[in-house]
Amino acid sequence: MTELAPKLRRSLRSALCTPLNRLLNLVDPPVIVLLYHRVAELASDPELLAVSPDNFRAQMRYLKETFPLVRFEDDWGKLSHPAVAVTFDDGYADNALAALPILEEIGVPATFFVTTGPVAEQTRFWWHELERVVLGSGSFPPGVTLEVRGRKKSWPTAGDAQRLAFYRDLVEIMKDADAEERDSRLAQLRLFAGDEDRPCALHRAMTVDELRVLSRSELVTVGAHTVTHSRLAALSPEAQREEIAASKTKLQEWLDREVTTFSYPYGKRSDYGARSVALCREAGFAKAAANFPGQAHRWSDPYQIPRHLVRNWTVEVFAERLRGFWTR
Ligand SMILES: [Zn+2]
Structure with missing residues (x-):
């Protein structure tokens, strides 16, 4: 169908x-x-x-x-x-x-x-930073809750398929955000992943x-x-x-x-x-x-x-x- x-x-x-x-x-x-x-x-x-x-x-x-x-x-x-x-x-x-x-x-x-x-x-383009933190981090927690347009939303993020689905949803959410909101979301995700902002040559x-x-x-x-x-x-x-x-x-x-x-x-x-x-x-x-x-x-x-x-x-x-x- x-x-x-x-x-x-x-x-x-x-x-x-x-x-x-x-x-x-x-x-x-x-x-x-x-x-x-x-x-x-x-x-x-x-x-x-x-x-x-x-x-x-x-x-x-x-x-x-x-x-x-x-x-x-x-x-x-x-x-x-x-x-x-x-x-x-x-x-x-x-x-x-x-x-x-x-x-x-x-x-x-x-x-x-x-x-x-x-x-x-x-700076990196935001979609690569998102990819690195969400898909590339080994220490990402098994579930994440974020506030989206004033409402709390949760995602399971334990397996690769779940993390990819979370990443895809985040791409759509980030497209609707301005640069300031994107930066603060990325900072929050880095915290979840225990990650730091690192320069990226690739x-x-x-x-x-x-x-x-x-x-x-x-x-x-x-x-x-x-x-x-x-x-x-x-x-x-x-x-x-x-x-x-x-x-x-x-x-x-x-x-x-x-x-x-x-x-x-x-x-x-x-x-x-x-x-x-x-x-x-x-x-x-x-x-x-x-x-x-x-x-x-x-x-x-x-x-x-x-x-x-x-x-x-x-x-x-x-x-x-x-x-x-x-x-x-
Ligand atoms: Zn473009």
Whole structure:
């Protein structure tokens, strides 16, 4: 039952959308925007954010040989062929250390949307700290009670499966929190686990120097991705304005160039709102990226460009998925 419903939905959508999208593609060649986060080999990756260097290199070679490649910030209005754009979210150190050399080796342009807080303070992204404390700690207690929206809620946390379920619930709770609440929850969880906040080389954000190296590449454009990677829809208009505008200002100060593109943290339609879109326009961004699948056409809202998430696929799976992207 739980398996059937999404499958049925997908086939219905495909039956309805595929012929329509094929027709629209003839009228206006679309751009498929790909969304990556990391190029790394990870032992544990519960959010499925990393693509291995070997798979990434093969994917980039396939793109270079198969499609015209455009930049996210380009004017796509006059394209005569369907094209692909590559983007990265968040600002992990491996973007500069592992992705950039491969992009340069093959000659693929990419836009990197960077969260400025973790770069400035060299703090971990909160989901990795959560993963480390909840899933990585050997001394976690067998049960935990937390206050969530004014009510006490308990989780059994004795076995691996229970801890993973607890971690998944916490990811959703933390997405709705602002940076201050997330920090205090993490501090509380560290206490439960008898753990300390430790620097972490594996999951770190770029340093400012690494970001400068990245942005000096002719193939690279840097865009903004807020200061604290908070879900904009959960914030007040003032807090949203600060997240959006301050990330632009900080990047411009570091890189000494205009930053004209933005991507919404998490990026689903429920993660930002009409106010967030208006604030992006007001802050002076020319284009913004979302995180739901779709094609970008001449008539698409430039402040809600759809993107397709890429996973750690072999080039064969990547090629097959890409074929599907042209009709979704
Ligand atoms: Zn992000």
